[in-house]
Amino acid sequence: MALSKNCYAGRILRVDLTSGSITTEELGPGLIDPLIGGRGVASKMLYDEVPPEVAPFDPENRLIFAPGALHGTGVPAASRTTVTCRSPLTEMHGDGHSGAQWGGELKRAGYDVLVIRGRANRPVFLSIDNDRVELVEAGNLWGMLTSQTHAALRDRCGIPDLHTVCIGPAGENRVFMAAIFHNGADKGTSARCGLGAVMGAKNLKAIATRGTHDVGVVDIEALKAAYQEYVAIINVDPHPVGGTRYGTCRFMYHRIKFGIHGAENWNYGEYPWEKLDPEVFRSDYQIKAAACVACPIRCRRDYRVVSGPFAGTTAKVEWETIARSMTCGIQEPEAVIAWSNICNHYGLDIEGTGDTVAFAMECFEKGILTPNDTDGLVLKFGNVAAFLELTRRIAVGQGHLAQTLARGTQRAAAQIGQGSERFAMHVKGGEMTAGDPRGMPVRAVSYATSTRGSDHLRSNPYIEEIMKPDEALTWWGSEEAADIANGLKGKGRMLKFSEDLVTIGDILGLCKFAFYRSATFPWLYQKGVALATRFYNACSGRNLSEAEMLTAGERVWNIEKAYNTRCGATRADDSIPERFFQEPLKGGGPSGGTVVDRDKFEAILDEYYKDRKFDPQTGRPTREGLERLGLQEIADDLQARGKLSRVTESP
């Protein structure tokens, strides 16, 4: 039976680990109307409840779990749950998104949002079984891998289909790249921003959840009609095809096309990739193709090594696992699978960890680190044994170097010094992701403006690759915006739109691959805005327009920007590592020899700020921009703190 007629359970669950108090409150229109759900609600709660005086590991930091508004409804690929906190990596807004069933289970238990505060005086797990919510002693779980924790909780609770989120040893040790894992090692990860470290700092090992209520849908016929249209698009849109065939490993072909691998700590654009060909993974290692909840695309892949030193090792592998392995110079698929296994079981974010290990390797190659510093590890690019062992050591905090690296690339560089800051590859403290931005200025700016540190999923940095000049003229006022390498005008507007666009996905809980990537712009808009809005209206009973849905995305982005501004961020933080500006991409190939043109970068950023109504001088929000979105109290708060800009136009 559904708790309510629409897709909301209507309640927030609050748990204070310090006092042990557990309370519920109504999730009312004050949050739902402007922010809808998921990342939207979580970002606003973080702004309201965690001021800059609260450090990331302070018990008063919040860990906010918020399934997207459509999670649990049966809408295809509506499987995303946001976890939000103040990030130890960036010391700004932090969040991660995972496609797994746990968030739907939380809703079925009767809660749209779970807010954790405080710190338990000993390890605990939180048990949620519909209305029965309790904190349970978890000393025997502390030290377990993610897979072991999930299995132990299912045994202990006697519920075979219990859904869990947990941390591994990395989270317990407050490794800044620690993640939160859903249903064990290989089902889904809230990866970025050090969420697992914050959970560990709270002495919270896991959350075990069972819900038996249904999630309501107001207009099932409207949902069915939208579903038919969605399926009609993905049947003709070539974008999902590669995913269905290869999983996310297929993005290898895109990186080869442009020669933007970012191999060896973002030195090389072209790089030997043949052994990591998606076809090799498919034919030689794949054991399982699976889907997130209700997704027809089925891009999740599990692989198994059958022979050699890693025989028997299994792991879920995503494209970023392969990409970040290449960042460490790794070319062997077995090593990629073994590394994924370590990260997933010890509870590490693949992206942050890969870049941090790559940074250490470059330090070693340059003689800044010696075998004395590495406890004997030969940290050369491509050294598989060192790659795997350093990752494990980071997770468990073994040795001085691993403890230094466990605080992320930025802090490690500051500690190691000797010029290593020049090749510490991060934005706002968050390690790089995805492909090399050299030769692609709008992609470079998109990494810079992301509100949670470098990130390709915070926008659609590839949008210009699918736009035709006439579409660019209509939408961004200039045909140039569709020109990947040479265009300028309109790109800032395009980036702003794409950020608001994909934020809709995180609000509603829709997968980026399924809704916010496409082979053409009309399909992208139809799925990501028009159908997303129709799905939401059908499930919620509201009647939002497409423009209102986009405005909700923009509102959420502005809240996060204001949060970061309140934490001290300025225009200088919206930048990328100097390597991209100064060092031509090595290795030849389509993008070989290119750098990010600084003038173009700044010009796109200017246009972007202008379109966002941020002050181009300081990069801060303005009252005009915030009030336009109904965020007057945030404007007042920033003003009271001396962090509100008045200017909207370039001088």
Added chain:
Amino acid sequence: MREMTDGMQVCVHLYPPLNTAAGQSLIVMDLEKENTIQGLIDQLVARFGPQMRRYLFDDKDRIIPGWCVFVNQQPPVYFNRPEALSTILADGDEVSFLLALAGG
């Protein structure tokens, strides 16, 4: 089985949306000997008409750069490389069309 003298046959795997345009996912195409990928594309458009053209070319008549082609499951041929379209095909080749688009 046809005797191959001046011509050759290649087996073509069409992934969406090209299979929609062709009405099938696997076809055999008769081509002149030593024809190229460009020649194969021309034949596909000639055989299956404007819908096939629409999926393969943009409105400036340039092939959509996202497409890549596998010949006999070898490393793919990309259309943003000038030499790609002149890749020579041989009798019995297996050719697959797939989009190399970004996302992750």
